[in-house]
Amino acid sequence: MADDSESMRRAVSRLLSVEFDVVGEAGDGKSALDAVAALQPDVAIVDILMPVMDGIQFARRIRAMRSGCKVVILTGMEDRDHILAALSAGASGFVFKRRMTVDLMYATHEVLAGRIFVSTDRSSGPDSPLT
Secondary structure, eight states: OBOSOHHHHHHHHHHHTTTSOOOOOBSSHHHHHHHHHHHOOSEEEEOSSOSSSOHHHHHHHHHHHTOOOEEEEEESOOSHHHHHHHHHHTOSEEEEGGGHHHHHHHHHHHHHTTOOEEOOOTTTGGGOTTO
16 A cells, blocks of 8 residues: 555555454555565555655556556546556556545455456546546
8 A cells, every 4th residue: 555645554554454464555556566576466456646656657566567456546536537547557456545444445446356346436437537
């Protein structure tokens, strides 16, 4: 789990630890990349906006490493361009921070099953970020 906010890292770890082992946390993209190389997690959950290396660059590097680690972006950036950039970089999931408590656990299960997950604004119907 990587986010430059310690309180966000704690919240995500608490949420996920109900069903998953959270094996590491990082405050920037480079530290997260080093942690993935050392710990070999099944999933890395990262913010887009991080120091040293952002979440999009992180996803590209993970894909290039061919580590098998799935990447879920957890962010406040909800626009179509960020979603498409993340998926193009190799992310398997994109979760809006405001929907974290609803979507993150499900998204993690989905990407582990080999599927793509993208949060949508359930109240907006056809105006979801990808339509």
